[in-house]
Amino acid sequence: MKDGKLKTVYVCSNCGETSPRWMGRCPSCGEWNTMVEDVVVPEPKSAARKAAGARPAGVTSLVADRLSSISTTEEKSRIVTGISELDRVLGGGVVLGSVVLLGGEPGAGKSTLLLQLCGAISRQHEVLYITGEESTRQIKLRANRLKVAQENISLAAETEIDEICGLIEQAKPELVVIDSIQTMHSSDVSSSAGSVSQVKECTARLLAVAKAHEIPTFIVGHVNKDGAIAGPKVMEHIVDTVLYFEGDKTLPYRVLRAAKNRYGSTNEIGMFDMTGSGLAEIENPSQLLLEGRPLGTSGNCVACTMEGTRPILSEVQALVTKSSFNVPRRTASGFDFNRANLLVAVLEKRAGYFFGSLDVYLNIVGGLQLDETACDLSVCLAMVSSLLDQPIGDKTVAIGEVGLGGEVRSVTFLETRLREAQRIGFNKAIVPKHNLKQLNVKEFYGLELVGVSYLREAINAIK
Ligand SMILES: Nc1ncnc2c1ncn2[C@@H]1O[C@H](COP(=O)(O)OP(=O)(O)OP(=O)(O)O)[C@@H](O)[C@H]1O
Ligand SMILES: [Mg+2]
Ligand SMILES: [Zn+2]
Structure with missing residues (x-):
């Protein structure tokens, strides 16, 4: 990789299509003005593989398990947070090993919701909160204001994804929060944080760690001016659940909605009221x-x-x-x-x-x-x-x-x-x-x- 020359490409922020030159309209998904500049290291052509010729038939180290032999116990596969509006939207609690993307407008209350989630489950579970946007002191101030239990919540302010993945593997928490994916970067990718290739790479690495260690992971994603999560659509495909936190200044409440959920219905909504001491559940919307x-x-x-x-x-x-x-x-x-x-x-x-x-x-x-x-x-x-x-x-x-x-x-x-x-x-x-x-x-x-x-x-x- 080191000898690879940097190359400028244009990547569609909607679908991830790449093109060597800028285009007003993405040829793949047809969206206008979505091609953004990005720098990549071209993948070395795997010459070795080409030289080796065709794949030998019937040779593999892969073993498939029988579905019946894979063990799960339903009661242990979810963490019930106790925030019933959130539990309902997730389909009955947080699924172990699931990766949840939480999108929302600036100031909607994403960080607040996730800190309250950490507080709610921290009595029984170890939680790790990674912030790339705020200092640990700012999070501490918010935690004081929200009156969340602070005993089992660990905090780290970091943006380098390998450091973060290493910390997750070492600390083995029972829930991870990443706030936000647009501030994370990998030094293996040359473009700047928040670019399409960085967001894609960082999400993929977090996903791998979450699945390998069965650690549920919540990732905050910013939204673009159309209200969709900023970043490639592929990000929404690879995570398990996509939630949107919608809050309008003119509305008395905020709505949590699932746009995609591998473990529950997407019809459910959660309603919250933003108060000085945090998000209060609205149990009686009628x-x-x-x-x-x-x-x-x-x-x-x-x-x-x-x-x-x-x-x-x-x-x-x-x-x-x-x-x-x-x-x-x-x-x-x-x-x-x-x-x-x-x-x-x-x-x-x-x-x-x-x-x-x-x-x-x-x-x-x-x-x-x-x-x-x-x-x-x-x-x-x-x-x-x-x-x-x-x-x-x-x-x-x-x-x-x-x-x-x-x-x-x-x-x-x-x-x-x-x-x-x-x-x-x-x-x-x-x-x-x-x-x-x-x-x-x-x-x-x-x-x-x-x-x-x-x-x-x-x-x-x-x-
Ligand atoms: N002292 C306070 N009293 C009442 N509400 C507050 C107070 N401080 C913050 N808020 C509310 O919290 C909201 C910000 O919440 P939060 O920081 O969780 O949003 P966010 O979605 O994480 O925003 P960002 O995208 O900027 O990170 C504000 O819009 C405001 O409504
Ligand atoms: Mg925030
Ligand atoms: Zn496109």
Whole structure:
């Protein structure tokens, strides 16, 4: 390697494609402006191998194990952190030997979350926290503020990856945190820290150590301006789990979401509140989202969406007004725009409510994105309520998918959704009639269940 001359190449930061010259558009993935300059040592052509000719048939030192002979014990394969929002997103705790990439905007709270994770498990487990961004003193100050137990947490400020891997192998901790991958570098790669080849190399080395010693490793990754983890896409392919920590300055909470998980569902979300003493779990998101909503106002309807296995009640707001434009304005925030237009068309054609020249503004309060078709019915009812200027009862929830024929179709997890509505104190639920057959209506004491087959019936139920 030493005699290899340095070579400048351009690497796509999205897919890792290389090219000897700069290009505006990556030929491999088609993204614009993703080619960045990088320096590499060209791999020596393995002349020896070429000279040796073809591989001899049937010669190997590799042995395959039978699946049945590989031992695992389920209860020992995960560490339950006790931070239930995090455990749920991970699929029931941290899997031994797994490598988790945590991405998020600057200041989202990545370091805070991981330090709290260290604190939570450090009573039973040895933890090693490697920081390349902050000094150990700064981490100490944060740990004091978060009031985490400090006994079993070891800290090191280092950015050279071989030093770090050596320390992990020597100290054999039960959990490792690397904050962040963009500050790490390997002296075998000539480009600067944070470049595509450095990030790739450092991730691969950490992965090898994590797998060999079954040490779960959390790696912090910064995100680029599009919100994706900065660095090659290959990094996301080689790790086991990719989590995003999303925090908007305008939202009262932060959401932890899995973009990929080899050991659990990616539907689950974890919700946290950033407080002076760290991240607090939000155990009751429905309550938070419904807090302070206007009562007795037209255009509001409550929907119930499933985020993974958890039902969350959320308020849908619609405002239908006379338009001052030639073409009426339609906007939807937190709900799919095309779906909203489709529902307007269904209301016009199948239920006889006309929005023709009226502006329709749709908003989901609290910043949640309602992607589920089970929220269709409450969106329709909110729009009709605004159109007629007729409020819907404050304690009414509407659940159901709306079809093009104006029919209200069954949804999944109706029972779970209704239990949530009952728990929060709702007294009326408008639900698909088909679904009712599967329910034991007597179980929903205090919650009147109104089964509807068509949109018209649902609208009559709120009048
Ligand atoms: N004293 C404090 N009181 C309340 N909140 C605080 C306090 N100090 C920091 N925070 C919160 O913590 C957030 C920063 O958290 P953290 O450093 O964990 O983020 P990060 O994702 O690691 O950021 P970076 O990408 O810069 O490393 C701030 O945005 C702020 O909301
Ligand atoms: Mg940080
Ligand atoms: Zn590309």
